[in-house]
Amino acid sequence: MTTHHQHQHHLVSGSAADGPYALDIDPERAGWDRSSLRVLELEPGGVHTLVTGGSEWIVLPLTGGCTVHTAGENFELLGRESVFSGVSDFAYVPRDAQAQIASGAGGRFALAGAKCERRLPARYGPAPEVPVELRGSGTCSRQVNNFAAADTFDCDRLIAVEVLTPGGNWSSYPPHKHDEHVPGEECELEEIYYFEVEDGGLGYHRVSPSRDGGTDVLAEVRSGDAVLIPDGWHGPSIAPPGRTLYYLNVMAGPGEERAWLIRDHPDHRWIRDTWRDEPIDARLPLYTAHPSPGPEVTP
Secondary structure, rough: OOOOHHHHHHHHHOOOOOOEEEEEEHHHHHHOEEEEEEEEEEEOEEEEEEEEEOOOEEEEEEEEEEEEOOOEEEEEEEEEEEEEOOOOOEEEEEEOOOOEEEEEOOOOEEEEEEOOOOOOOEEEHHHOOOEEEEEEOOHHHHHEEEOOOOOOOOOOEEEEEEEEEEEOEEEOOEEEEEOOOEEEOOOOOEEEEEEEEHHOOOOEEEEEEOOOOOEEEEEHHHHOOOOOOOOOOEEEEEOOOOOOEEEEEEEEEEOOOOOOOOOOOOOOOOOOHHHHOOOOOOOOOOOOOOOOOOOOOOO
């Protein structure tokens, strides 16, 4: 592993900050074509204007709630206390638009983006409609909040989900990749992992090369860190005992079909066969989607 690869692909908290953004990753910084992620921090009463350009965006509260005004509509996002406390509602903002994000109480908001071609309508994503999936079993059990998975919410290019791994468990396992187009088996997707660790703990994340000179990272990750994955086998993500590990996955690719098709590392594929003989971790789900009154939409 080279220091260059490690620093290029593991962005320690604060190292990619820019203005109001605690994290600002765009295609130019990442060295790829489509995927973006910003983490916006607003003080109480704070207001921020997002110019979407050629990208579609989802505004996802990490902490707190906000109002998103875009395309003549106001979406009131209830948000949540933290990523460890519940599913959040969210707002979709189309390309070639502006959005004003305002928060009375302040908070932190993920802006997940992808360069795209179609201009879809602005929409509200209610928390109760977010599918909460339990994946794996035993010490590979984890929870996936599929708020903008390929088959749950309509976007042009963007795919985004949240994963919560109970303390001591492994997720993103077996290691898998999606860095080439193989019809029906694998699609090409650029991916960002954004991490938070409960109560200030730490976790570990591995990316190993799938080709000569490919991405090679072994990162100790803490809250606010991000890992860029342009290629390579990624996983495991390891949660420390006693601390839940959270990560937000943001993906986009060049394929005509918006899909998440992955290929498992052949040396580790066997782990899936063990899951049917083990129960899912009894700590899951950590939470389920909470009731929401729905958006307040005004002209």
